[in-house]
Amino acid sequence: MNEPLSQLGRFAEPSLYILVSLSGGPRHGYAIMTDVEEMTGSPLGPGTLYGALARLERRGLIEALEPEDRRRPYRLTGLGATTLRAQLAHLQGFLRTGLERLGGDLG
């Protein structure tokens, strides 16, 4: 079930942030939230965070680990890593095109 993140609608962007956050190792909800805030500069609301986590978990892109106290860490699955890599490669192409065009315009 290798669905592109764009099929997640308004949860696509938060899901990408979460996958990037988990690519650095397992994290629980609060740690993901603060990590995403540091990366993007904008906070991820708890409703959005868990809406995205539920979608990612259901699609097998992340998996929940055994709870530590009341916190449950999540980690990227193999499918999640593949999906993230494909998504970032796509963004990289998009970024390169945009920068080239800007360079062309400016140059």
Add this chain to the structure above:
Amino acid sequence: MNGLLRLYPAAWRDRYLEEVSDLLAERPPSLRDRLDLMAGAADAWIHPQVAARPREETESIMRPVAAAALFVIGGGLWALGGVVQATAAYGVEGYKEPNGVMIVIAGVLLTALGAIGRAWSAGASRAFRRSAKAMLGFALLMLAPWPILAIGFYGHVFATVGFGLVLAGSGQLAGLLLAIGALVATSFNTESTMAFAAVPLGLAWIAVGFARVVRRSTSPAPAGA
């Protein structure tokens, strides 16, 4: 629990409540977070991502002791109603006072509710549920005037036979008494001493109720309890 988390579906709360509560304890929600949680709750209802666990694998709709109490009280009313009706005086129009019938109907309703509680509990079979639903459905018909009342009575009694047989099949021999008592109750006649026919069924319900309580109190405690 944060009040806003109550807005989420039960299946979602089963899965995420603890960790989200922990997150909110660590980072008290701002107004924006609260609005985000409300939008998240709406999303969880509209696009559920967490499958609801079947009820039979989770909790019963009624505590077993409550179902047993309904069987005992309802059974008592069945028996009492039968005795009251059998010994009732004839009125001026030649018919007996229907007080005993009213008591029997109360017993029918209580035992049917107990059957629903018993059938919607962990591990109950589909046959249990079907018979309990039929018992309650026919019991409700007994609130209508004659002849619908009679249809309700016989339907309920035959559904009780089925319920008793399913109960017996699951290892509770009191269910056999129930099935026999229900068959005897088909002879129930409000205008003669055959109103006593309600008594065996009432006693059988009491037996079923007590058997349930005794069985629970003598079963070993679960490991780690």
